[in-house]
Amino acid sequence: MTVQSTTPGAAAQELARREHTLSQRVQHLLHQRPALSPAIILLMTVIIFTAVNSRFSNPAALSLLVQQTAVVAALAVGQTLIILTAGIDLSVGAITILSTMVMATLAAENGWPAGLALAAGVILGLAAGALNGILVTRIGLPPFIVTLGTLSIFTAVALLYSSGQSIQNNRLPDLLNWTGEGFSIGQFRITTGVVLVVALYLVLGYALTQTAWGRHVYAVGDDPEAARLSGIRSGRLLLSVYAVAGLIYGIAGWILIGRAGAASPNAIVDANLDSITAVVIGGTSLFGGRGGLLGTLLGALIVQAFTVGLSLAGVDAQYRLLAVGILVIVAVSVDQWIRKVRS
Amino acid sequence: MTATVNRPQDTQLRAPILSARGLVKTFGRVIGLDGVDLDLYAGEVLAVIGDNGAGKSTLIKCLTGALVPDAGHLVLEERPVTFRRPQDARAAGIETVYQTLAVAPALDIASNMYLGREERRRGILGSVFRMLDHRGMRDRASAAVRDLGIQTIQNIQQPVETLSGGQRQAVAVARAAAFGSKVVVLDEPTAALGVKESNQVLEMIKGLRERGLPVILISHNMPHVWEVADRIHIQRLGRCAGVITPDSHTMSDGVAIMTGATNLQDPQPTS
Ligand SMILES: Nc1ncnc2c1ncn2[C@@H]1O[C@H](COP(=O)(O)OP(=O)(O)OP(=O)(O)O)[C@@H](O)[C@H]1O
Ligand SMILES: [Mg+2]
Numbered sequence: 001m002t003v004q005s006t007t008p009g010a011a012a013q014e015l016a017r018r019e020h021t022l023s024q025r026v027q028h029l030l031h032q033r034p035a036l037s038p039a040i041i042l043l044m045t046v047i048i049f050t051a052v053n054s055r056f057s058n059p060a061a062l063s064l065l066v067q068q069t070a071v072v073a074a075l076a077v078g079q080t081l082i083i084l085t086a087g088i089d090l091s092v093g094a095i096t097i098l099s100t101m102v103m104a105t106l107a108a109e110n111g112w113p114a115g116l117a118l119a120a121g122v123i124l125g126l127a128a129g130a131l132n133g134i135l136v137t138r139i140g141l142p143p144f145i146v147t148l149g150t151l152s153i154f155t156a157v158a159l160l161y162s163s164g165q166s167i168q169n170n171r172l173p174d175l176l177n178w179t180g181e182g183f184s185i186g187q188f189r190i191t192t193g194v195v196l197v198v199a200l201y202l203v204l205g206y207a208l209t210q211t212a213w214g215r216h217v218y219a220v221g222d223d224p225e226a227a228r229l230s231g232i233r234s235g236r237l238l239l240s241v242y243a244v245a246g247l248i249y250g251i252a253g254w255i256l257i258g259r260a261g262a263a264s265p266n267a268i269v270d271a272n273l274d275s276i277t278a279v280v281i282g283g284t285s286l287f288g289g290r291g292g293l294l295g296t297l298l299g300a301l302i303v304q305a306f307t308v309g310l311s312l313a314g315v316d317a318q319y320r321l322l323a324v325g326i327l328v329i330v331a332v333s334v335d336q337w338i339r340k341v342r343s
Numbered sequence: 344m345t346a347t348v349n350r351p352q353d354t355q356l357r358a359p360i361l362s363a364r365g366l367v368k369t370f371g372r373v374i375g376l377d378g379v380d381l382d383l384y385a386g387e388v389l390a391v392i393g394d395n396g397a398g399k400s401t402l403i404k405c406l407t408g409a410l411v412p413d414a415g416h417l418v419l420e421e422r423p424v425t426f427r428r429p430q431d432a433r434a435a436g437i438e439t440v441y442q443t444l445a446v447a448p449a450l451d452i453a454s455n456m457y458l459g460r461e462e463r464r465r466g467i468l469g470s471v472f473r474m475l476d477h478r479g480m481r482d483r484a485s486a487a488v489r490d491l492g493i494q495t496i497q498n499i500q501q502p503v504e505t506l507s508g509g510q511r512q513a514v515a516v517a518r519a520a521a522f523g524s525k526v527v528v529l530d531e532p533t534a535a536l537g538v539k540e541s542n543q544v545l546e547m548i549k550g551l552r553e554r555g556l557p558v559i560l561i562s563h564n565m566p567h568v569w570e571v572a573d574r575i576h577i578q579r580l581g582r583c584a585g586v587i588t589p590d591s592h593t594m595s596d597g598v599a600i601m602t603g604a605t606n607l608q609d610p611q612p613t614s
Contacts, residue, residue, distance in 0.1 A: 031502075211473045212461035219447040219458055229409055229445035231430030231459030289449045 034283035038298035049309030059187035070197045073300040074252035076278040078245030080296045085221040086288025087143035093271030094154035099125040099253035101162040104263030114173035122250035129246015133239040166264035179258025193255040205293045222289025281331045366415035375401035377581035388558045390568040393578030399561045407439040408432035436525030440515045448504035453484035456518045487521035508535035528559045565594045
């Protein structure tokens, strides 16, 4: 803008340049702060839905909104890790259900102590995630194909194992139902499940931003060959990412029991798409190496806010799908645009 | 044994820091390296020149663990070594700027310089909580970039993808210069650099030599090669066509050997 020029047409050039710089500046800002756009969208969503129906932002409704978001928000943590490595996980819901059914069945049918049953379910989640990781890293299959396959496998195993039967919470030990227990802070009602989800975000957020492991996750997703030449053992790293994601799905299975009041093999049918949607709306790039957990949390809240807000506004539920679909496409377009950043 | 001609007298008396014998590397039916020997002596700049596809990058990748050769062996400071991964060579003190630069675009400059060798905080934060020493790495990365005399980089926390091609190359070179302890390998480090920046890299190469660090420099820029190199390894069609020095041969001699217009001698048997 400060370039001095005496050639004719310089003013026009400068104008073009200034407009260019403004859009570049926005681009640059979004590039530096990937959670900014979902934060703005969430804020606008809350303001608009509150204007339409003031009940939207009363404490009871907001508490419910947060509780309803908990399971998808937990799953989206694992999904974020995998998408950061330029992968995708379609077996999110299947692993969660498998973990849920195993911990519930062991406790309710086989008389295992609650703690042991819980641990078995969570570890099974870790093992299932590790299996995905082994197939991706050792056999070199694309994550999409691997998890498409294990989606069916884990779903089938969960259905066979549970004979397709749900287990109600009155048959489950207190420990497994504990994630549904609540307490109040002022007028807001929080469940232990929600607290667990917040803890997951804090722990994994720390690991991603403050440890070498987190940096390597970004590096491998960004440019696997560069990461390899920089001395990162990408196979091992990917395996750890899939295993950690599986562990998170196992914990999410526990949260699901508290939320649903039962362990059901037919729960959370939309988990895969919902978790991917949350990650994408949250500004994490499907091409890997870019994004973070804060955006994902906001993304999960946005999707749920749309669902609750539209139903409070008396709008047909189909419009929620429409709105989320548009948001996903906008989010990916913004990501593509941001990736063109050059100084 | 080697196709070496006119090697300076003194180098023959010393043992090489790094030497390779009979390196072979094939990619399916493509032959990348066809039995190549190389010796690198302390405090020298060894240039590697050759046409596109002559096997220069493949050669240095085999020296630095980025590729595992099909045959042949390496000796580092008189000890046989095998590098299965880049980190093996790094751990042995060999630092490399690959032709593709090997930087993660979305990470910032400091993170890239410390990629794969991050430093943790002191005390319990580092040992138990594995917390990175962001500040320390940033400061040392700034110092390394400054040492190289790169002024165009303002912010060490800038993502590498926002840098120009030349600036990226400068970051990769600074990384190698900062961490190389035995050998520094540079694959076309000035390809994207301007005149001034190229000269800075050449000065840096001379500085490394003064510190006693040997450098392997791949370049298509003959004036650069003739300016800094002590010896020149000419790579042709996957083989070594000979080793010359800037004093014994002119640039046009070098190019003629490189393109096969003249033979340095009749090809030497490698055994
Ligand atoms: N990963 C690979 N897969 C298949 N062929 C390869 C691979 N890497 C190198 N080659 C082949 O090996 C030969 C030598 O390649 P190399 O990259 O070493 O050449 P170079 O001398 O570095 O060329 P340039 O000057 O273009 O960088 C070429 O024929 C190339 O096609
Ligand atoms: Mg090359």
